[in-house]
Amino acid sequence: MLHLPNYKTTWDAKSTTPVHAMLSVDGSASEERIRATGAYTARQVMAALDLKSTDRVLELGCGVGRIGRELAPHIAHWEGSDISANMLKIARERLSGFANAGLTELTRSNFKPLPDASFDKAYSIAVFIHMDKEDFYLYLEDWARVVKPGGLLFFDTWNTSHPSGWRRFAVELNPFRDVVPTERKDVARNQFSNPEEVRSFLDHAGFDVVEMFSDSPWVQAIAMRRGGGDIEAERRRVRAAKDRIAYSPLWTELFDNLIASQLEGTMSLTAALETMQDDSRGEEVSLFRSAFIEVWRHNEESWGPIPEHLIKP
Ligand SMILES: C[S@@+](CC[C@H](N)C(=O)[O-])C[C@H]1O[C@@H](n2cnc3c(N)ncnc32)[C@H](O)[C@@H]1O
Structure with a gap:
């Protein structure tokens, strides 16, 4: 620490x-x-x-x-x-x-x-x-x-x-x-x-x-x-x-998925990123997705590679 x-x-x-x-x-x-x-x-x-x-x-x-x-x-x-x-x-x-x-x-x-x-x-x-x-x-x-x-x-x-x-x-x-x-x-x-x-x-x-x-x-x-x-x-x-x-209920839902996958390990990283794919749900989705991908990129050595099909701008 x-x-x-x-x-x-x-x-x-x-x-x-x-x-x-x-x-x-x-x-x-x-x-x-x-x-x-x-x-x-x-x-x-x-x-x-x-x-x-x-x-x-x-x-x-x-x-x-x-x-x-x-x-x-x-x-x-x-x-x-x-x-x-x-x-x-x-x-x-x-x-x-x-x-x-x-x-x-x-x-x-x-x-x-x-x-x-x-x-x-x-x-x-x-x-x-x-x-x-x-x-x-x-x-x-x-x-x-x-x-x-x-x-x-x-x-x-x-x-x-x-x-x-x-x-x-x-x-x-x-x-x-x-x-x-x-x-x-x-x-x-x-x-x-x-x-x-x-x-x-x-x-x-x-x-x-x-x-x-x-x-x-x-x-x-x-x-x-x-x-x-x-x-x-x-x-x-x-x-x-x-x-x-x-903050909207959608924001809190995406936040929960981020915590579950990146901090708790109770959800897979891939499953969490999958919940961040449908942009029609609100602008929070693309904000969370890009944050999620950036943090994953910085941890690829321990977390493994990001599935290609889940990366979009
Ligand atoms: C998580 S960042 C948030 C920065 C900005 N508010 C934003 O949302 O983009 C926390 C910021 O608070 C500043 N900070 C932390 N402790 C502080 C303190 N005791 N007094 C003043 N600034 C502090 C840090 O230097 C850092 O820039």
């Missing part, structure tokens, strides 16, 4: 080249695929935060700018922040065409270099799943400083209250069973939460929950900075936009 001392060292080690960085942010190994997954997630963020061309928006844990690259053309300013200088270097190259994009390197669990109330909205995707609870909370607390009263927040984390989220958690248990405590904790390991915990963190940090979607392995939270805004109007808007924000 990886045993690196802090978030910065760990994530810098995962992003020494653009391909390694892309693989560690969402399993993408090509610019084409990262644009496709970035567009998918950016649409969720735009719907959750109701992004407008006048908005100044802050992302925590922007990685290579997968999402920011797709959002920057639609907003006034996008600020990507991350603990890893290597990730930010790649993000800087990928966003070099956008004059309205900025990048901030973080050193602790706060947004220290950024001024108070300087953002209308903020978000973070697939970041709190890799963080200790104390750091998760500290970032929420400092978001309350940099986001304007009435400003919106959107983020996600693993959700053990859903059977698929529990299944993902269970995968982590076995490697922990027999290892001595000082040896077993990779600082960037997967970490898990649930809607109740997220609600309590938000409340203590100074945010009101607008809505939480948790019918998937993810808790997806939308919240409002206390001290302004019309929360009931936001609740009506977000509920009407649920289909564009929440």
Whole structure:
């Protein structure tokens, strides 16, 4: 197991080249695929935060700018922040065409270099799943400083209250069973939460929950900075936009097949990839298929070759 001392060292080690960085942010190994997954997630963020061309928006844990690259053309300013200088270097190259994009390197669990109330909205995707609870909370607390009263927040984390989220958690248990405590904790390991915990963190940090979607392995939270805004109007808007924000039953089904085959070994790799062939079921199918194939390619030595008839663009 990886045993690196802090978030910065760990994530810098995962992003020494653009391909390694892309693989560690969402399993993408090509610019084409990262644009496709970035567009998918950016649409969720735009719907959750109701992004407008006048908005100044802050992302925590922007990685290579997968999402920011797709959002920057639609907003006034996008600020990507991350603990890893290597990730930010790649993000800087990928966003070099956008004059309205900025990048901030973080050193602790706060947004220290950024001024108070300087953002209308903020978000973070697939970041709190890799963080200790104390750091998760500290970032929420400092978001309350940099986001304007009435400003919106959107983020996600693993959700053990859903059977698929529990299944993902269970995968982590076995490697922990027999290892001595000082040896077993990779600082960037997967970490898990649930809607109740997220609600309590938000409340203590100074945010009101607008809505939480948790019918998937993810808790997806939308919240409002206390001290302004019309929360009931936001609740009506977000509920009407649920289909564009929440993960679909199809997404969860494909995720389950990925876990069963790649992590649990309870389903064959070939059978899982076969469930990812029918594009007419929804755009999630092709996103999962290309991710699945890329991870398989990187493991062909131990998993064997990918059946030719299951590879399509
Ligand atoms: C799985 S990647 C997701 C990147 C991006 N949000 C996306 O969805 O493409 C996690 C990102 O969070 C960053 N990160 C991890 N721990 C962090 C911390 N404690 N503070 C700030 N960023 C962190 C990593 O450097 C990495 O870029």
